[in-house]
Structure formats: C-alpha cells, structure tokens
Amino acid sequence: MDVTVKFLGGAGSVTGSKYLIDLGEFEFLVDCGLFQGRRELRERNWDKFPMPLEQLEAVIITHAHLDHVGYLPRLVKQGFKGPIYCTEASSELIKILLLDSGKLQEEEAEFARKKGYSRHDDPQPLYTVEDAEAVFPLLVPKPFDQAFEIHPKVKVTYFHAGHILGAAITKILIKGDSQEKRLVFSGDLGRFHDPLLFPPTLIPKADILWIESTYGDRIAPKVKPEEELGSAIRDTFDRGGLVIIPSFAVGRTQLVLYYLFKLMEKGKIPKVPIFLDSPMAIDATKLYLDFSTDHQLTAALEEDQHPFNHRQLRYFQKQEQSVSLNEYRGNAIIVSASGMATG
CATH class of the missing domain: 3.60.15.10 (Ribonuclease Z/Hydroxyacylglutathione hydrolase-like)
Incomplete structure (x- = not known):
C-alpha cells in the first residue's frame, strides 16, 4: 500500500x-x-x-x-x-x-x-x-x-x-x-x-x-499562576489601581476567568466586578457552556458557582459598553483581547 x-x-x-x-x-x-x-x-x-x-x-x-x-x-x-x-x-x-x-x-x-x-x-x-x-x-x-x-x-x-x-x-x-x-x-x-x-x-x-514541536526545545516552567495573579491584583488594588489583563480570546481568557473565580472564592482577592470586554472572547467562553462534556468543568453548576457564570462576571459585547469603562472608578478587573486593551 x-x-x-x-x-x-x-x-x-x-x-x-x-x-x-x-x-x-x-x-x-x-x-x-x-x-x-x-x-x-x-x-x-x-x-x-x-x-x-x-x-x-x-x-x-x-x-x-x-x-x-x-x-x-x-x-x-x-x-x-x-x-x-x-x-x-x-x-x-x-x-x-x-x-x-x-x-x-x-x-x-x-x-x-x-x-x-x-x-x-x-x-x-x-x-x-x-x-x-x-x-x-x-x-x-x-x-x-x-x-x-x-x-x-x-x-x-x-x-x-x-x-x-x-x-x-x-x-x-x-x-x-x-x-x-x-x-x-x-x-x-x-x-x-x-x-x-x-x-x-x-x-x-x-x-x-x-508531532507538534513548536515548543519542543524548552521545558514548561513550573509556576503557580493563581498565587502570582492574586499577588499582582492585590498590589494593584492597594495602590488604587484598576486591573487590566490582555488575553488571547480562545483558551487563555477562559483560564484567566477560572483563576479569578477561584481567587475570589478563596478570599484571596476581593469580589469586584470582572468585565470581559472582547466579543470574540465572549463567544468562545460561551462555547464552554455549550460543550460541557469537552472539558473538566460542568455547565450543570448553579449560577455563582461557575467560573463563566457568576455575579461578578459581566460580558461587555457592545461598543458603548466598552467605551463606558473609560469612566469607571473603583476596584475592578478588565479582561480583554490585546487590541481591545490597547484601545
């Protein structure tokens, strides 16, 4: 053959x-x-x-x-x-x-x-x-x-x-x-x-x-992202700042949202508004709810118990919503695609 x-x-x-x-x-x-x-x-x-x-x-x-x-x-x-x-x-x-x-x-x-x-x-x-x-x-x-x-x-x-x-x-x-x-x-x-x-x-x-070999010449570092992210957010809030996290819409954004939810649940950062300000990231995140058997989370979790569906998380899909964040004052976390964050 x-x-x-x-x-x-x-x-x-x-x-x-x-x-x-x-x-x-x-x-x-x-x-x-x-x-x-x-x-x-x-x-x-x-x-x-x-x-x-x-x-x-x-x-x-x-x-x-x-x-x-x-x-x-x-x-x-x-x-x-x-x-x-x-x-x-x-x-x-x-x-x-x-x-x-x-x-x-x-x-x-x-x-x-x-x-x-x-x-x-x-x-x-x-x-x-x-x-x-x-x-x-x-x-x-x-x-x-x-x-x-x-x-x-x-x-x-x-x-x-x-x-x-x-x-x-x-x-x-x-x-x-x-x-x-x-x-x-x-x-x-x-x-x-x-x-x-x-x-x-x-x-x-x-x-x-x-076999994929893009990163075949290096060893992935053993980091504790939850601890590092929590420390950076606390430091920012202590200085009166607002946290902006640029993040790839597919994959990385969902991981960031997961860690933010866990940090709030454990009391390691305050429960503040999280604004997801990227239409593509929002669409990709909602797919995790649609395809609940393709990952380790479960869409059956009740509201406020799911990293992608809780009281602090707000999806901003319209331009006027995005623009309104320019005037926001107070502690908050904005997660956005890098281009949106630059804007």
Missing part, C-alpha cells in the same frame, strides 16, 4: 499547517492553516493551491487556531467542495475565528487602499467575511473517541489534545489489501495538568507520528 505525504506548510515554519495524504485513489488534507508572521511567509497564502482541487476529496482538522484552519476560505474560494471534518466544539470555534479573520482581511485591505502603502493599485483581502461563511456548510462535526469513515479504506478518530476547546489528536487508520497503517497527528498539544481541559490522550500505537 503506497501512502504519499506532501508537506504544504508547517515545515520550515510553525504556521500554515497543511499535510496532503495521497493514497492514489483518494487524496485528503490534514489541517488547512494560514501562514502567519514574516512577510515572505504571509505572501505564501496568495499562492495557488498546488493541485487541482477537484482531486482533493476531504479535509481533516485537528483544532481551530488560524495556523491550522485559516486557509479554509481560500481553499473553498478556489473550488474545494468536499467535507471538512472536525470535532463538534471546533466546528463552532472555526466559525468564530474565520469570521473575525475575514473581517480583519477586509479592514487591512481597506486601510492599505486609504493609506496607499500597498504595491497594488486596488489592494484586495485574501478573503472576505462572505468567503469565510462559504466554509460553514462544508463543516462536518464529529464527537471524540468515535471512529468515523471518510472513505472505505480510511477511518478517523479524534482524541483529546488538551490544547484549546475541541482540539484533537487525530488517528487515521488506512486499510490496505493485506495490512493497515496507523497515522497519528498530534496537532498542538496542551499540558497534562490544565485545570480546564482534559489532558492529552495517550495513544498506544502509531506506524507514523506527526
């Missing part, structure tokens, strides 16, 4: 993850990421896809970060019409992140047009919000720990990766005439002692393993 793998990204760079698996009679892609970072990398996003897209029959997604899904609108725009498999939570996160990405692409093109710094007379976005929306009907959500068939010879199973909500280690079983091959893609891996997400699943066997 011949299996050919082409690295279309995620090699020589930690972004743009795309792995083309060719079985001869069936070709599919594992991840479909956007190149990010340096200009020469970002310009690769404009390259034509290196195969006729009518020959590409499926895409398998490990998780919803843009360096793994951000090229999907471009793929669909060029003619891909096949299924895009992902976990159930990833399906909803993909929608949130692609819509935001499409909006940013449009805004960047408009800004370049106004300021005249583009090499092009009429700069265009890599893709638009409408292009992002064209991806949604192709998404095929699948549960964890249940094998599903994408071809008579190919079965896929998702296992918890502990990275972000919905992130999956992906096992692909390929059946030949006389043998089987187990391909395992780790995707991005989380830590084994995350307070929110399940730890990465231990996979007992693989014939070929693709």
Whole structure:
C-alpha cells in the first residue's frame, strides 16, 4: 500500500499547517492553516493551491487556531467542495475565528487602499467575511473517541489534545489489501495538568507520528499562576489601581476567568466586578457552556458557582459598553483581547 505525504506548510515554519495524504485513489488534507508572521511567509497564502482541487476529496482538522484552519476560505474560494471534518466544539470555534479573520482581511485591505502603502493599485483581502461563511456548510462535526469513515479504506478518530476547546489528536487508520497503517497527528498539544481541559490522550500505537514541536526545545516552567495573579491584583488594588489583563480570546481568557473565580472564592482577592470586554472572547467562553462534556468543568453548576457564570462576571459585547469603562472608578478587573486593551 503506497501512502504519499506532501508537506504544504508547517515545515520550515510553525504556521500554515497543511499535510496532503495521497493514497492514489483518494487524496485528503490534514489541517488547512494560514501562514502567519514574516512577510515572505504571509505572501505564501496568495499562492495557488498546488493541485487541482477537484482531486482533493476531504479535509481533516485537528483544532481551530488560524495556523491550522485559516486557509479554509481560500481553499473553498478556489473550488474545494468536499467535507471538512472536525470535532463538534471546533466546528463552532472555526466559525468564530474565520469570521473575525475575514473581517480583519477586509479592514487591512481597506486601510492599505486609504493609506496607499500597498504595491497594488486596488489592494484586495485574501478573503472576505462572505468567503469565510462559504466554509460553514462544508463543516462536518464529529464527537471524540468515535471512529468515523471518510472513505472505505480510511477511518478517523479524534482524541483529546488538551490544547484549546475541541482540539484533537487525530488517528487515521488506512486499510490496505493485506495490512493497515496507523497515522497519528498530534496537532498542538496542551499540558497534562490544565485545570480546564482534559489532558492529552495517550495513544498506544502509531506506524507514523506527526508531532507538534513548536515548543519542543524548552521545558514548561513550573509556576503557580493563581498565587502570582492574586499577588499582582492585590498590589494593584492597594495602590488604587484598576486591573487590566490582555488575553488571547480562545483558551487563555477562559483560564484567566477560572483563576479569578477561584481567587475570589478563596478570599484571596476581593469580589469586584470582572468585565470581559472582547466579543470574540465572549463567544468562545460561551462555547464552554455549550460543550460541557469537552472539558473538566460542568455547565450543570448553579449560577455563582461557575467560573463563566457568576455575579461578578459581566460580558461587555457592545461598543458603548466598552467605551463606558473609560469612566469607571473603583476596584475592578478588565479582561480583554490585546487590541481591545490597547484601545
């Protein structure tokens, strides 16, 4: 059984993850990421896809970060019409992140047009919000720990990766005439002692393993974030300050909210208003309530007993609410995406 793998990204760079698996009679892609970072990398996003897209029959997604899904609108725009498999939570996160990405692409093109710094007379976005929306009907959500068939010879199973909500280690079983091959893609891996997400699943066997290695050259520091965060907040309040925490909308924000809730419950910081001032972070946080079996918290907790649903936590989704924080006086904590915090 011949299996050919082409690295279309995620090699020589930690972004743009795309792995083309060719079985001869069936070709599919594992991840479909956007190149990010340096200009020469970002310009690769404009390259034509290196195969006729009518020959590409499926895409398998490990998780919803843009360096793994951000090229999907471009793929669909060029003619891909096949299924895009992902976990159930990833399906909803993909929608949130692609819509935001499409909006940013449009805004960047408009800004370049106004300021005249583009090499092009009429700069265009890599893709638009409408292009992002064209991806949604192709998404095929699948549960964890249940094998599903994408071809008579190919079965896929998702296992918890502990990275972000919905992130999956992906096992692909390929059946030949006389043998089987187990391909395992780790995707991005989380830590084994995350307070929110399940730890990465231990996979007992693989014939070929693709493993995330972005942080492979370092050891994660053993820190006590709850203690450090509590100390910084108390010091700020003692000086009459207001706490502003810039935080990634997906994953990091939810971890911050968890620690803030625990610190208040233990009496280590006062029970003050917490303003979550980021529409994307709010949408991502609410998914933890929708997909309660995909993490270690339970949505069944009563109000005031859940880190994402208690009296101190206030979701600010409208611009006028955000602007009103400029006039706020008194002890409070504002959690926001870094761009919003800068504003």
